[in-house]
Amino acid sequence: MTGTQIVQREQALSVIGGEATDANLRRFLHGIPGVDAVGLEQRAAGLGTRSIKTTSKKWALDRIIELIDLTTLEGADTRGKVRSLVAKALTPDPSDLSTPRVAAVCVYGDMVPHAVEALGSAHGDPDAGGISVAAVATAFPSGRSSRSIKLEDTSDAVSAGADEIDMVIDRGAFLMGRYGDVYDEIVAVKEACRRTDGTYAHLKVILETGELNTYDNVRRASWLAILAGGDFIKTSTGKVAPAATLPVTLSMLEVVRDWHKLTGQKIGVKPAGGIRTSKDAIKYLVTVAETVGEEWLTPHLFRFGASSLLNDVLLQRQKMTTGHYSGPDYVTID
Amino acid sequence: MTFLDYAPAPESRAVLNLRSDYGLFIDGEWRAGNGTPFQTISPATEEHIATIATASETDVDAAVAAARRAHTKVWSRMSGSDRGKYLFRIARLVQERARELAVAESLDNGKPIKESRDVDVPLVAAWFFYYAGWADKLDHAGLGANPASLGVAAQVIPWNFPLLMLAWKIAPALAAGNTVVLKPAETTPLTALLFAEIVQQADLPPGVVNIITGAGDTGAALVAHPDVDKVAFTGSTAVGRAIAKQVAGTPKKLTLELGGKAANIVFDDAPIDQAVEGIVNGIFFNQGHVCCAGSRLLVQESIHDEVVDRLKDRLSTLRLGDPLDKNTDIGAINSREQLERIRELSDIGVQEGAERWQADCAIPENGFWYAPTIFTNVSTSHRIARDEIFGPVLSVLTFRTPAEAIAKANNTPYGLSAGIWSDKGSRILAVADKLRAGVVWANTFNRFDPASPFGGYKESGYGREGGRHGLAAYLAPQGTRKAVAPPAGRPTDSGSLENATRPKRQGSPAAIKGAAK
Numbered sequence: 001m002t003g004t005q006i007v008q009r010e011q012a013l014s015v016i017g018g019e020a021t022d023a024n025l026r027r028f029l030h031g032i033p034g035v036d037a038v039g040l041e042q043r044a045a046g047l048g049t050r051s052i053k054t055t056s057k058k059w060a061l062d063r064i065i066e067l068i069d070l071t072t073l074e075g076a077d078t079r080g081k082v083r084s085l086v087a088k089a090l091t092p093d094p095s096d097l098s099t100p101r102v103a104a105v106c107v108y109g110d111m112v113p114h115a116v117e118a119l120g121s122a123h124g125d126p127d128a129g130g131i132s133v134a135a136v137a138t139a140f141p142s143g144r145s146s147r148s149i150k151l152e153d154t155s156d157a158v159s160a161g162a163d164e165i166d167m168v169i170d171r172g173a174f175l176m177g178r179y180g181d182v183y184d185e186i187v188a189v190k191e192a193c194r195r196t197d198g199t200y201a202h203l204k205v206i207l208e209t210g211e212l213n214t215y216d217n218v219r220r221a222s223w224l225a226i227l228a229g230g231d232f233i234k235t236s237t238g239k240v241a242p243a244a245t246l247p248v249t250l251s252m253l254e255v256v257r258d259w260h261k262l263t264g265q266k267i268g269v270k271p272a273g274g275i276r277t278s279k280d281a282i283k284y285l286v287t288v289a290e291t292v293g294e295e296w297l298t299p300h301l302f303r304f305g306a307s308s309l310l311n312d313v314l315l316q317r318q319k320m321t322t323g324h325y326s327g328p329d330y331v332t333i334d
Numbered sequence: 335m336t337f338l339d340y341a342p343a344p345e346s347r348a349v350l351n352l353r354s355d356y357g358l359f360i361d362g363e364w365r366a367g368n369g370t371p372f373q374t375i376s377p378a379t380e381e382h383i384a385t386i387a388t389a390s391e392t393d394v395d396a397a398v399a400a401a402r403r404a405h406t407k408v409w410s411r412m413s414g415s416d417r418g419k420y421l422f423r424i425a426r427l428v429q430e431r432a433r434e435l436a437v438a439e440s441l442d443n444g445k446p447i448k449e450s451r452d453v454d455v456p457l458v459a460a461w462f463f464y465y466a467g468w469a470d471k472l473d474h475a476g477l478g479a480n481p482a483s484l485g486v487a488a489q490v491i492p493w494n495f496p497l498l499m500l501a502w503k504i505a506p507a508l509a510a511g512n513t514v515v516l517k518p519a520e521t522t523p524l525t526a527l528l529f530a531e532i533v534q535q536a537d538l539p540p541g542v543v544n545i546i547t548g549a550g551d552t553g554a555a556l557v558a559h560p561d562v563d564k565v566a567f568t569g570s571t572a573v574g575r576a577i578a579k580q581v582a583g584t585p586k587k588l589t590l591e592l593g594g595k596a597a598n599i600v601f602d603d604a605p606i607d608q609a610v611e612g613i614v615n616g617i618f619f620n621q622g623h624v625c626c627a628g629s630r631l632l633v634q635e636s637i638h639d640e641v642v643d644r645l646k647d648r649l650s651t652l653r654l655g656d657p658l659d660k661n662t663d664i665g666a667i668n669s670r671e672q673l674e675r676i677r678e679l680s681d682i683g684v685q686e687g688a689e690r691w692q693a694d695c696a697i698p699e700n701g702f703w704y705a706p707t708i709f710t711n712v713s714t715s716h717r718i719a720r721d722e723i724f725g726p727v728l729s730v731l732t733f734r735t736p737a738e739a740i741a742k743a744n745n746t747p748y749g750l751s752a753g754i755w756s757d758k759g760s761r762i763l764a765v766a767d768k769l770r771a772g773v774v775w776a777n778t779f780n781r782f783d784p785a786s787p788f789g790g791y792k793e794s795g796y797g798r799e800g801g802r803h804g805l806a807a808y809l810a811p812q813g814t815r816k817a818v819a820p821p822a823g824r825p826t827d828s829g830s831l832e833n834a835t836r837p838k839r840q841g842s843p844a845a846i847k848g849a850a851k
Contacts, residue, residue: 034757039608049448051343051660092621213804214563254607285337294337 011040011263012227020163020227025179029304029332035215035251044247047290048283057282061317062100064281065092066126068310069134069303070334071106073141073238078112082107086118088334092316094329102310103299104132104164108140109157116161118163123161127298128328134164134204135324138189138277140238141208146187153191157201164202165193166305168237171211174221186228193213202300205230209248210240218248222255232268238305243273246283253291257268269296276318281309340653340761343660345447349434355385356523357548358393359530361400362540368392369548374523377444378657378701388525389546390641393542394515394555397544401486401513402561404541410483410511414470421466421508422534428459429530435525442524444702445620445657446664457782458501461800464784466506468805472510475802481809483511484587491526491551492569493519494623494724496602499568500526502799504543505784510808512564515544516695517556518622521669523547542612562586564808568625571722571748571793577715589797589807591789593722594750596771598779599745600630601736602637608777616753618652618781619704621667622726625794628779630719632739635732638781641729647707649693656698664695664726667702668773676704676725683718688729708713714742722748725735736761740768749791753779772798 018024070089072081085105093099102128115133116123124130127316134158139145145153154165166190173181178197186205193201205225206302209218225233233252234241249271258269269288275281279305288296298300311331355371369388376383389397393569409411409417421444428435436450445454461692473479487507491499496518507514518526546847548553557565567577568591586636594742596734598616600609633641657665680721689711699701704725712719712729719729721777733739743752754769766774775781782788787803789795797807 012812018629027345033604033606036608036757037609039777042778043611045610049452049660052340053343056339058338058340063337154659181844289338 001021001139005045007123009019011118012229013034015262018035020183022178022180025183025224026177028178029220032219032223035213035219037215040215040251044250044287047287048246049225050286051281052282052286058320060285061313061320063285063297063325064278064304064313065102065273066100066101066312067297067299067302067304069104069272070102070108070304070310071238071272071305071307072094072334073106073108073136077108077111082111082114082130085129085334086115088310088332090119092310093212093317094332096318099314099317100183101126101129102129103135103303105307106134106136106166106224109135109137109153109160109162111135112157112162125163132163133161134166136166136237138167140166140168140206142171144172146268147188150185151192154189157197158193162201163307164204165189166206166234167187168206168208169221169225171208174212174217174224175187179224182224183228186230190229202231203229204232204234204268205273206234206237207252208237208240209235210242215247215251215333217252219255222252223259225268225271226255228287230267232270234305236271236273236305241274244271244275244305246287249284250287250291253288257292266296266301268301268303270303275304275306275314276308278309278313281313340661342656343655344380344438344439345451345658347437347441347658347825350437350441351434352384352524354545355387356527357529358389358397359533359539359543359545360393360397360541361404361544362534362538363529364674367507367547368694369552372549374442374521376441376488376701377521377668378698380700383442383524384632386520386547388548389517389552391555396504396553397515397546398486398488398561400541401515401544404539405483405485405511405513408539409508409513409542410485412511414472414511416617417508417511418466418469420536420538421462421505424465424532424538425459425462427532427535428455429529432456432459432487435497435528437658438524438528439489440665441585443496444657444668445495446658446662446665449502449620450664451554454495454498457784458497458834461498461501461505465509468506468802469509472805472809475805477806477809481510481838482812484808484810485512486561487512487514487564487566487808488559488562488564489514489555490506490557490569491516491518493522494620494625495527495531496522500529502568503566505807506799506804507566507650508542508566510805512808513544513720515546515556515562517546517553520547520549525843529665538604547566557581564588566807567591571795572775576743587807589799590795591797591799592750592793592795593724593795594625594627594748594790595630595722595746595748596626596631596721596748596753597630597739597749597769598717598753599739599743599755599765600631600633600637600641601734601739601754601756601758601761602634603757604637605757605777606637606641608643609755610641610648612753612755612777612779613645614648614652618649618664619730619780621665621704622680623668623672624705624780626773626780626788627724628753629723629729630746631728632733632742633730635734636741638730638732641766642708644709648692648774649707649708652693652695652706654693654695654697654703654705664706667704667725670702672724675705676727678723679718679723680707680727682727683712683716683727683729686716686718688712688716689801714745720746736765739812740765744768744770747793749812750789750794751775761784
């Protein structure tokens with residue numbers, strides 16, 4: 001998948017109301033309406049009570065699979081592990097070949113060549129039936145490294161064939177109020193996503209909401225990431241608890257909705273970490289559809305970052321097809 | 335297909351085990367009514383649900399006499415901890431039968447199952463649990479040591495929260511040692527009759543709770559009954575006024591929960607997405623059939639357009655339809671009569687020059703329905719800004735300064751509730767202090783808890799329900815009850831009813847309906 005057009009710098013600057021300095025960004029980010037935590041959580045809980053049954057559930061289960069970034073981010077990852085992950089991505093359920101494929105596999109930067117090789121001809125844009133390769137970069141998950149290392153990490157993954165880059169923001173800088181630094185770094189990483197042919201790898205900006213702690217911070221970081229040119233905003237690395245939650249994702253979707261209203265541009269959202277069951281995943285689909293609209297339920301606008309979710313969806317899918325529950329041994333481990 | 339056309343997810347009616355006819359529940363047993371029976375229907379389909387008895391004056395007499403006997407011989411003499419055990423038992427039975435009660439409520443009232451399931455019924459259980467805990471702690475109710483129960487309470491409740499209003503009335507009354515005769519609204523008697531079954535299941539002594547059904551005449555006869563010590567009414571201000579006149583000059587104690595026209599004030603620094611949710615919840619919860627509904631939106635002029643835009647977007651996602659579908663947000667209007675009233679006031683709004691916007695939703699063929707409606711360009715003198723519509727209709731007004739917001743919010747004959755939306759805590763406290771409303775919600779709306787007192791100012795009524803304050807409506811400080819000169823022949827707690835001379839019935843009562851509060 002190639003990255004969508006970079007948000008035009010002039011547009012961002014006109015929204016911010018000046019150059020992207022700490023002071024200007026602070027004025028803008030602290031001027032957007034606050035978030036009432038109780039109300040936000042209440043709304044998310046309300047969306048979670050939607051009852052998705054029969055045909056709607058069948059559609060939802062298939063769509064969840066199509067929106068998964070099947071992920072392995074372990075220190076112990078090897079070529080073999082990545083090949084196994086890719087095989088699972090290509091054929092999620094060997095007992096039912098009508099099962100759709102996932103959107104992407106998500107790996108560490110050094111595993112990108114293995115993923116690309118294993119995918120072979122299936123490597124491509126998920127909107128066109130292919131599977132993308134996403135790489136985490138910028139000293140994932142902490143982001144505690146010099147900028148030159150982060151940029152190198154990024155361009156390295158892109159040149160190895162990564163279609164999507166999942167970067168982390170500098171949470172330390174954000175919490176200190178150095179919004180300009182966070183902004184500049186995202187802009188620089190976006191530039192490092194540039195391929196030799198002038199196209200861009202798709203940039204997902206991880207906010208690590210578990211470290212930002214408040215919904216007000218999540219909202220500000222979402223605006224910052226979008227202004228700086230992120231194609232996607234993503235909740236978490238999966239290495240910090242709490243990872244994705246429904247209220248956090250709702251709050252990010254609200255920013256995406258407001259940005260779309262303001263500019264007409266569609267930004268993607270990726271909750272990652274902690275979504276393990278079909279039931280939970282369906283709540284996210286409902287939240288997306290009722291907040292930004294159903295057209296967001298496509299791989300270039302919404303993803304689940306998950307590993308164990310896929311097997312639960314497959315079990316539910318088998319239940320719907322056969323009428324009875326099987327068990328964990330009837331789905332494959334990758 | 336589109337995902338947002340969620341497949342039907344109907345709650346099963348199989349849990350319901352309704353009878354085709356219901357009598358009156360008097361003295362622990364079912365008996366036929368002497369009035370002409372009536373039908374209760376589902377407002378969503380107009381289908382017949384059951385035939386319901388009408389209590390005549392004779393039946394009212396019997397019910398009050400049963401309550402009096404139970405009070406004198408059993409309930410007022412029972413220890414508080416034993417009364418508490420009965421109330422705890424009722425609370426647990428409500429929880430056990432929660433699904434059934436929710437389905438019955440949605441069927442009879444038209445409210446969405448998600449509300450009856452997630453709001454009404456859990457609150458009913460919570461109310462009984464809460465007051466069960468008070469039953470042996472009445473010394474701490476703030477009325478001195480050993481306060482006395484009042485006696486027989488006549489309770490008339492509305493159709494908007496049938497079972498919840500029953501709980502608000504019965505739980506504190508029983509905890510305080512009173513016995514009750516309760517009349518549900520004629521359009522929504524079903525859950526009160528199921529509650530009578532729960533009373534039987536709980537093995538409550540006969541006569542402690544009596545449920546009589548009927549229309550306005552039955553309510554009027556009950557309220558006017560000379561052997562009643564306490565009248566508690568929730569409903570319209572017009573009926574409440576008639577009751578107040580009738581009760582004046584008698585020793586009966588009275589609490590009234592009447593209408594409202596609450597202001598929901600949104601300041602320009604409000605958490606906007608949550609404020610929009612709060613506005614929706616404030617006026618479209620329970621189809622706007624809520625006495626404390628936030629029916630007047632007061633929004634700061636600087637953010638008026640943005641708020642109205644977001645509100646319209648949000649309303650477009652509301653799902654109107656089958657109350658028993660788990661995904662329904664807006665159910666049916668409770669009766670044809672109420673639908674007519676909503677239509678009439680809404681049309682007057684247009685005639686008076688306000689701008690009407692309605693969510694684009696398909697209206698089912700049968701039943702009573704009204705699409706969520708917003709009026710903009712509303713002035714304070716418009717009738718839609720003054721009269722209680724009691725439906726899914728929001729009037730949007732603007733203000734420029736906090737002082738203007740307070741003045742406009744208070745400029746109503748009602749004073750039941752209000753809402754404030756702002757990120758600034760000091761402003762919330764300062765404004766709340768100046769609002770003449772019984773309940774003021776900050777950054778939320780329509781939240782209820784048994785520990786919190788509820789009640790109004792001005793034409794919204796008097797007395798408080800809920801919390802410790804709610805007990806005061808059913809208790810008298812030791813000794814004071816005798817000082818208010820009971821009517822001649824009124825049996826005392828130690829006397830027996832058989833020996834008492836019954837006083838004559840007072841005047842001819844106005845029709846009293848369990849109408850909208």
